[in-house]
Amino acid sequence: MKIAILHGPRDLRIEEQSLNVSQLAPDEIHVKTIISAFKIGTDRGNYEGAEQVPGAPGYPRWVGDSNLGEVLAVGSAVKRVQVGDRIVTRQPHQSEYVMKESGSLARVPEGVEPEDAVYAHLYALSSLCYRKAFFQPGENVAVVGVGVLGLGAVALGPLFGARVVALANSPVRLDMAAQMGAHAGLLSNDPDLALKLDTFTRGAGIDLVILTANPWPAYRTALDIVRPNGRVSIVSLLGRGEDALDFNPLSMERFYTRGISLIAVSGAAGYLYPKNSVTGETEDRFSADRAAEHVLDLMADGKLHPSSLITHRFHYSQMVEAYEMAYRREKSMLGVIFEWQDA
Numbered sequence: 001m002k003i004a005i006l007h008g009p010r011d012l013r014i015e016e017q018s019l020n021v022s023q024l025a026p027d028e029i030h031v032k033t034i035i036s037a038f039k040i041g042t043d044r045g046n047y048e049g050a051e052q053v054p055g056a057p058g059y060p061r062w063v064g065d066s067n068l069g070e071v072l073a074v075g076s077a078v079k080r081v082q083v084g085d086r087i088v089t090r091q092p093h094q095s096e097y098v099m100k101e102s103g104s105l106a107r108v109p110e111g112v113e114p115e116d117a118v119y120a121h122l123y124a125l126s127s128l129c130y131r132k133a134f135f136q137p138g139e140n141v142a143v144v145g146v147g148v149l150g151l152g153a154v155a156l157g158p159l160f161g162a163r164v165v166a167l168a169n170s171p172v173r174l175d176m177a178a179q180m181g182a183h184a185g186l187l188s189n190d191p192d193l194a195l196k197l198d199t200f201t202r203g204a205g206i207d208l209v210i211l212t213a214n215p216w217p218a219y220r221t222a223l224d225i226v227r228p229n230g231r232v233s234i235v236s237l238l239g240r241g242e243d244a245l246d247f248n249p250l251s252m253e254r255f256y257t258r259g260i261s262l263i264a265v266s267g268a269a270g271y272l273y274p275k276n277s278v279t280g281e282t283e284d285r286f287s288a289d290r291a292a293e294h295v296l297d298l299m300a301d302g303k304l305h306p307s308s309l310i311t312h313r314f315h316y317s318q319m320v321e322a323y324e325m326a327y328r329r330e331k332s333m334l335g336v337i338f339e340w341q342d343a
């Protein structure tokens with residue numbers, strides 16, 4: 001099988017590795033990848049050799065974690081999937097693999113296109129930005145940073161009952177946000193930002209900011225535009241691979257006196273849904289896979305189309321080209337699909 005391995009900064013190679021599928025353990029699943037999607041923010045950071053993320057592997061390392069494949073075989077005890085099912089997983093960019101049934105996966109419902117479904121776990125993370133911040137229908141939400149995760153938050157907002165304004169650092173990305181259903185879009189360095197947001201919210205202010213950009217100026221914008229006592233969901237890895245910060249991120253006037261809540265969007269939101277008292281089940285009601293199932297249901301209902309913003313499709317052998325484009329921060333690049341089927 002083929003797998004993308006990063007050997008060091010900007011040293012990505014497609015390699016051949018052996019995979020023994022002759023005898024699956026009872027809880028194993030053999031999957032053939034159809035497509036995988038580029039998670040630009042995280043993947044680019046790894047590719048550039050930006051600051052190490054705690055818990056992430058060192059070099060040489062796999063890359064990618066949005067994979068859509070077909071189940072080729074299952075072990076004798078597997079219950080979650082059957083041969084022939086299409087599943088989305090958080091497996092790396094690779095042509096086939098064997099995973100445990102207990103690993104992260106969600107079945108793709110009938111009628112959902114692969115190029116939509118492959119974004120299920122990324123959009124599940126976008127949905128966690130709302131959920132973890134106790135979003136209420138009707139709130140005004142600003143999404144700062146318009147990459148894949150930001151556009152997921154933009155697209156989900158109206159479905160959740162939010163009024164959404166996108167804040168980008170390029171007009172190209174504002175066009176994309178409009179296409180994904182943003183009610184408004186502004187450049188984050190607009191000199192009249194405060195006034196325009198005031199008009200957008202009819203004076204009520206931005207209740208929740210979803211921050212998906214790493215640079216510190218984006219963080220400063222987030223704190224400056226949220227209303228007093230508002231919340232900022234931070235899904236970005238602040239400062240990763242960016243210039244050092246030149247201001248106090250928790251200054252009294254920006255943070256303390258305005259009563260702002262900063263929320264780290266990582267891991268689970270299980271505290272919102274304690275153990276089920278009837279079944280005794282301890283699973284997080286909105287685990288990554290449950291949230292991905294929700295996103296897939298919205299796709300099946302025809303309400304969510306991440307594929308409409310696919311800008312590039314590459315055969316896996318051309319993967320380095322895609323990473324180099326991300327390295328150059330090409331704004332026209334957004335949804336990038338890697339195709340794993342050899343003709």
Ligand SMILES: NC(=O)c1ccc[n+]([C@@H]2O[C@H](COP(=O)([O-])OP(=O)(O)OC[C@H]3O[C@@H](n4cnc5c(N)ncnc54)[C@H](OP(=O)(O)O)[C@@H]3O)[C@@H](O)[C@H]2O)c1
Binds near residue numbers: 144221
């Ligand atoms: N918390 C988690 O569990 C988790 C999981 C996955 C990913 N992440 C992180 O989430 C973030 C978003 O991922 P992504 O793939 O969507 O990343 P992305 O493609 O880099 O999106 C961020 C966007 O924000 C833009 N931006 C930068 N500064 C800005 C500013 N001042 N105002 C407005 N926009 C600005 C960036 O533009 P430039 O390219 O010009 O900088 C980029 O287009 C990344 O930091 C990623 O590492 C977190």
